[in-house]
Amino acid sequence: MSTEFEAKVLDIDSAQMTASILSRGGQRRGETLLQRRYVYDITPGDESRWIRLRDTGAGVALAVKEIAHDGIDGTDEVEVGVDQFETTNELLGRLGFTARSYQENRRTSFELDGARLEIDEWPMIPPYLEIEAGSRDEVVRVAALLDIPEESLTGENTVKIYARYGIDLFTHAELRFGDL
Numbered sequence: 001m002s003t004e005f006e007a008k009v010l011d012i013d014s015a016q017m018t019a020s021i022l023s024r025g026g027q028r029r030g031e032t033l034l035q036r037r038y039v040y041d042i043t044p045g046d047e048s049r050w051i052r053l054r055d056t057g058a059g060v061a062l063a064v065k066e067i068a069h070d071g072i073d074g075t076d077e078v079e080v081g082v083d084q085f086e087t088t089n090e091l092l093g094r095l096g097f098t099a100r101s102y103q104e105n106r107r108t109s110f111e112l113d114g115a116r117l118e119i120d121e122w123p124m125i126p127p128y129l130e131i132e133a134g135s136r137d138e139v140v141r142v143a144a145l146l147d148i149p150e151e152s153l154t155g156e157n158t159v160k161i162y163a164r165y166g167i168d169l170f171t172h173a174e175l176r177f178g179d180l
Contacts, residue, residue, distance in 0.1 A: 026110045
């Protein structure tokens with residue numbers, strides 16, 4: 001597994017953040033894409049490890065995520081590309097994994113000074129910015145380029161972000177834009 005160096009900035013204005021990224025030399029990477037994912041428990045009740053099957057709109061990947069802590073460097077991930085979203089879901093079912101939830105989000109991708117930036121929009125919560133780079137220091141440095149102080153960064157996962165808004169994501173078997 002490799003460590004992800006990633007932080008989120010919550011409650012952003014998508015248009016303002018897009019303008020800020022572009023004005024500092026960032027480049028947009030494609031159109032806004034609808035992402036869909038199935039999330040599976042590895043061990044029921046263990047919120048620190050799970051399987052994610054995700055269709056990014058540009059490809060499909062299967063990953064195992066492990067959370068050690070909520071810091072920028074607190075998540076380990078191993079990911080492999082797969083060809084078919086629904087067939088992989090069926091395969092996981094035959095291996096004994098039942099999806100805990102189905103989720104959708106919209107993602108707009110950018111690159112700025114060697115880092116990947118994603119503006120994520122999810123149902124029921126405000127948009128947030130995700131910054132991913134090769135090290136913790138690089139994440140903090142790129143955030144500073146956007147005038148975002150380190151104290152505004154969080155490494156919390158989606159479940160904890162939803163909890164900030166009083167939403168227990170474990171009670172939502174489906175999280176879709178069209179159904180809300």
